[in-house]
Amino acid sequence: MNFQEYEVIDFACDESFQRYCLEADDRDLHFWENWLTQHPEKRLTVQEAREIVMILSAKQGNRLEQLKHLEDGIARYDLLQEALEEEQPPVVLRRRHIWKYAAIATGVLLLAGSSFLFFRHTPAPAEKHQLVTAGQDPRKTLVLPDGSSVILRQHSSLQLAPGFNKDNRNLTLTGEAFFDVTQNAQHPFMVHTAALDIKVLGTVFNVSAYTNSRETETALFKGKIEVTLPGQPQQKIILQPNQKLVTHAATPFAIAPLDADPVSHKAREIAWVRNRLEIENEPLEVIAGKLEQWYGIRVVFADETVKHYRYSGTFESETIIKALDALQLSYPFSFKMEQGEIIISK
Template sequence: MIEDRFTELLAKKLTGEISPEESQEFNSLLISNEGYRKEYESLKTYWQQDEEPQNNIAGIFEDIKRRTDIHEREEQEKVKIYQLKKQNNWLRGVAATAAVLLLSFGAYKLLNKNTSATAYAALKQLHTPSRITSHLILADGTQVTLNSESSIKYPASFDGKTREVYLNGEAYFDVKHDAQHPFIVHTSKFNIRVLGTAFDVKSYDNDAVKEATLIRGSIRVTFPNQPNTAVMLKPTDKLLMQNDQYQLTKQTYYNQPGGDIVETAWLSNKLSFKNQPFDQLANTLSRRFGIAIKFDNNNLKNSTFTGDYDREDLNQVLLSLQTVKPFHYRIKGNSVVIY
């Protein structure tokens, strides 16, 4: 499709990786389509706002790959569930079984027009319960790391013009480059279209804010409720979506640029957050420790916290948070009440 080719050339143009022949082809597309010209001018202005080179991007990505055990494998598809171990960074909490998260009817409507309901129903599904992450290699070689309480639907093989998956929750994607077959991640609020890149997507149904953070390459984000809107992200960009409104910001460093990235800390089994409202943090804690959290004092929900934890258990985390903002809590079984 011409639009797919334009997207590919646009990404190469913005990142300075376009060849002379491709540049000539790109210019021809601009001349023939006013919409393409407007989109390019708009994105070029944004792309050039931050001209300081991101010298540490490659190092950051290699570090993420190393920490997530991403490497070449002979099998086209392999799933490995990382169980909790006493000596690693995962915390042993009270065992809980999370129900499989089914994609909503709204997500179903995001299906490509050429995809039938029968084909969608035939998709494979991987669900990761609380306190556990999983690693999946798709048929094209794309690698996916799935966070706790997340679900992904994907085909056994990619046979059409596009490679499409459906996500509910959080996942880190390292997409195998294929210029002829764009890779599309569908979520309940936005769709991400790429050719080959690495990014983190967080789109839980019970989180008010959905987000996408780009580590390397480029991604194009579109919105089902805003069909005429498209956003191109460059490395370190982060898209936030709340109440059908989006904004662009930057990925969050816990201490300083070049340090730990909050958005991908979970890949190394860390619990990291910065200026996060208590009600959003409660959802994260719930997924990490396999417990339910309830607020008896709603005034506490908007209290913000910053923290970075490794081996601490739930009680230790809550005790630490109490030093920042006074509150009380009680733990009973698999439930926590904040008051």
Template sequence: MDNNIIIKYLQGTASEAEIETFFQWLDESEKHRNEFIELKKIWALTSKFENKEGVSWSDIQPEFSKPVKKRFLYSFIKNAAVFILLIGIGAIAQYFFFGEKDEHVYARSFAVTAPAGQMTNIELPDGTLVMLNSGTSLQYNSEFSSGKREVYLEGEAFFDVQKDVEHPFTVKSDYLGVRVYGTSFNIQAYPEDREFTATLIEGSIGLLDKNGYELSKLEPGEKAFFNDSTASIEIRKVDTEMYTSWKDGLVTFRNEKMDYIAKQIERWYNVEIIIQKEGLCDERYFGTILKNKPIDQILDVLKLTTSLEYEIVPRANKPTLIYWK
């Protein structure tokens, strides 16, 4: 490891590439983590005496004789649409990584995103499989690998959680959370919708409030619906296939309003829909749509049982504009 990179990191002047290199080195072994703990303590002390009695960081920093082998952060990338973003470096007072206690712990956070118009399959470090629907982001930090299996979801995702009794799996969102007991389930929690739904396929999940208190448990075949405006939870038996078939390219609408369907199509196809016709928002559609079909074919299907007419206007460097007339 280049000592200058460590110094720049401690001074807060390291570039993004240098930070990435530093954390790759830090992840390689417990020895590196222990070395950094000691280096940070030395740096903290020397910074107090800088320009006094000729003492400086370069006078006392230890040497590293062997170059660092670089490696990728994780091998879970399954789709070219996945973007792994270094989104935060925090410090909290607790045990450092594998139990080495220090004043601070430095944790990286990662976000895996399925852009509008695409879906993404990922495998988390514990073997949990997740499919992200269009316009969805899943975040977790480096503590996940050491047993704190906690993720934050914005959007819709299907989870097949690896069972681990000693380390519960938790999904958080802007509204409710879910504590998982080894199971498969679907969650929809787009922040702009101000709604949260959880559909349990098998196993068991508990619904959590923002403080982590368990409000209720779901049984297989049940769906929980939460609306932020009413702050109430409704749980009912459903045909789970209706709410999970999106991962297979099928979406079934049961008497849904057209403005709701427009919002879904915007996410699936990365388009912008403007509804111009008065009363069209409140018309309802009942049927199944194939998500992998061209958008004009989807709109033609909607036309069969609604009063929809449309105009598609391509735009450079912007989502395609579609007028519903």
């Protein structure tokens, strides 16, 4: 097992690591102490994971199972949970995680029956719509608070409903966007446009819904989506992978297969998303410039040393988060998002 790829939540959910934190087994204690000696760059991550384990165990070793139920949602949400909150003060991504984990862990302890913590309820201020626009960028990549990835096309915009990822996952699209949606059965992902509403039953799809166009197109690549047209709430149109729904103001809707390029065999519906990025033993500083152009997100460095790390790879339809995660596998670095920028550090 490659523990170097572990993040905070991975360590905290590892049974051997839990026994190490609780000093429950000499073999685990010896193993992790040796591993940390060999990998000092992971000490901060390990320390945060230790704090989570100790909070959940309440130093008794009897609350760790609660963490497993949180793993998937936390891991996705923590990619860049504040990516859209541009007014938030700069905070290092890793360090903010521990406080959110601690808050969630405290909630788990309370639900499990602990009675030694009490909180005074303070009414939260009314939430507002969050509006994000691509502007002049050819593409703008977003990571929504629920961990879903969205690529917005030039001059397109998304408006998130109040309570997004808390009470609902509703948003309104103007223009065109490519979605890779995380699953959450409790809060279905809903995309609203002027011409139709989309309930996401799967994951990956593209929607073209420009206000100055009489035609709206929804193309599905993976999973399943349910489309409802205005004035026809009882009619649910289910799309399967490799199908698209086209609506026109003057004609009924039509379902057709995706339009594949005869040479590349790639769907033309998302040609605007695809822009094959090939990297061959290039420094991260050069790669950052390519990522800026490809994804429409500014990339800056907080550390001069990391600029000279060299990487090779090929990316086509990945989100910027997945691209950076892939680069990290061969030569680790850290990154965070602040006010629409990605900041890379050692």
